[in-house]
Amino acid sequence: MTLSHVKGSPARVPPAPAPTPARPRRHRRRALEPWFYLVPALIVLAGILGYPVLSAAWTSLNHSVLTDPAADRFIGIANYAAVFGDPAFFSALWHTLLWAAANLVLQLTLGLALALLMHQKMAGRAFFRSVVIIPWIVPSVVVAVIWRYLLDPTSGPINQLLTGIGLMDDPPLWLSDQSTAMPVVILLSVWKWTPFVAVILLAGLQAIPEELHEAAKLDGASTVQRLRYVILPGIRMPLALASLLTLGYSVNNFNGIWLFTQGGPIGATETFTTFVYRIAFTDFDLGKAAAVAVVLFAGLFVVSTSYFFVVEGRKGRKL
Numbered sequence: 001m002t003l004s005h006v007k008g009s010p011a012r013v014p015p016a017p018a019p020t021p022a023r024p025r026r027h028r029r030r031a032l033e034p035w036f037y038l039v040p041a042l043i044v045l046a047g048i049l050g051y052p053v054l055s056a057a058w059t060s061l062n063h064s065v066l067t068d069p070a071a072d073r074f075i076g077i078a079n080y081a082a083v084f085g086d087p088a089f090f091s092a093l094w095h096t097l098l099w100a101a102a103n104l105v106l107q108l109t110l111g112l113a114l115a116l117l118m119h120q121k122m123a124g125r126a127f128f129r130s131v132v133i134i135p136w137i138v139p140s141v142v143v144a145v146i147w148r149y150l151l152d153p154t155s156g157p158i159n160q161l162l163t164g165i166g167l168m169d170d171p172p173l174w175l176s177d178q179s180t181a182m183p184v185v186i187l188l189s190v191w192k193w194t195p196f197v198a199v200i201l202l203a204g205l206q207a208i209p210e211e212l213h214e215a216a217k218l219d220g221a222s223t224v225q226r227l228r229y230v231i232l233p234g235i236r237m238p239l240a241l242a243s244l245l246t247l248g249y250s251v252n253n254f255n256g257i258w259l260f261t262q263g264g265p266i267g268a269t270e271t272f273t274t275f276v277y278r279i280a281f282t283d284f285d286l287g288k289a290a291a292v293a294v295v296l297f298a299g300l301f302v303v304s305t306s307y308f309f310v311v312e313g314r315k316g317r318k319l
Contacts, residue, residue: 053297059290066284079291089292091267092275096251099186099271103250104243106190111197111242116231118198119205136195144259147188151175178268181261185269189256193249197242204238205231244307251300272296 063075083089118129135143150158151174159171174184208231216226232239254273257263263274270278272292280289 056290056293056297059286060294062287064285064287064290066286075287079287080295082288083291083295088267088270088275092270092272095182095269096271098182099189099257100247100250102186103189103193104246106186107194107197107246108239108242110190110194112201114194114198115201115205118202132198133195135192136199138192140192140255140259143188143192144255148175148260151184175261176265178265181265181268185257185260188260189250189253192256193246197246200238200242200245201235204235208234240307244304247303248300251296 060079061074061076063071063073063078065071114132118125118132122128150156153159153171153173153176158174159168162168163171172180174180212230212234213226216230221229251271252273254277257269257271257274258277261269263270263278272295276289276292276296279285279292
């Protein structure tokens with residue numbers, strides 16, 4: 001007789017059945033569940049962003065001139081051939097590259113210097129930070145009105161000051177001279193947008209642990225060495241983000257040039273944005289303007305996609 005048959009002994013509990021595997025259909029449903037919440041937002045986003053892009057691409061393949069609506073027809077890549085055969089297009093391309101590169105280099109350099117200064121522990125730091133961002137928060141139209149008055153060749157305070165102290169006998173035509181128009185609008189753009197870059201980099205500086213700075217000081221690192229080996233690696237992601245945003249809004253910045261020079265004098269400050277505007281609303285050639293806009297969109301798409309693959313992909317691999 002076994003112990004299990006002894007009177008009064010507890011009955012043997014049968015082992016619990018093994019859990020049945022979840023059905024594949026349930027797994028698929030759970031995997032697709034987040035997409036049900038995303039689909040409405042994706043539809044709205046596709047309508048807001050996708051439709052204009054597709055509409056511009058289709059318009060670029062058609063002869064669409066507002067002064068001759070009866071002649072609208074499909075012409076394929078003829079608009080692109082006309083664009084690339086126009087010397088004004090390559091002039092606008094060169095000015096766009098110069099405009100974007102100058103804004104990128106100057107804004108990142110001055111923005112980093114401002115961010116380092118705002119990061120220092122000093123009296124009145126909050127007031128200094130508030131004053132620094134004033135150019136950024138002032139509307140572009142107000143900035144244009146103020147600086148056009150300051151740079152006025154006859155009654156502007158800047159020319160009066162320069163001639164009054166004897167630095168110049170002949171007041172320069174800042175915005176009307178081909179040699180000075182582009183540098184001036186670049187400096188004005190840098191003056192307005194550098195605080196935005198400084199705020200991004202300041203956030204990155206505040207995220208660097210203070211222990212790293214203290215360890216570098218204990219090791220005898222100089223200021224330049226701490227900048228190179230502690231600060232710049234620590235703000236690598238904010239620097240990449242600021243670079244992408246600076247390139248994006250510099251290339252797309254229409255107000256920064258049109259409110260000052262309207263692309264002049266004689267095309268000296270003509271960039272893609274003013275070039276497209278002039279073709280569309282002066283020549284009324286919507287097809288050619290759409291072709292230029294598509295080329296601009298493709299260039300910005302390549303830059304932004306490269307950013308996400310190189311920077312964000314590298315960050316994901318490190319995580």
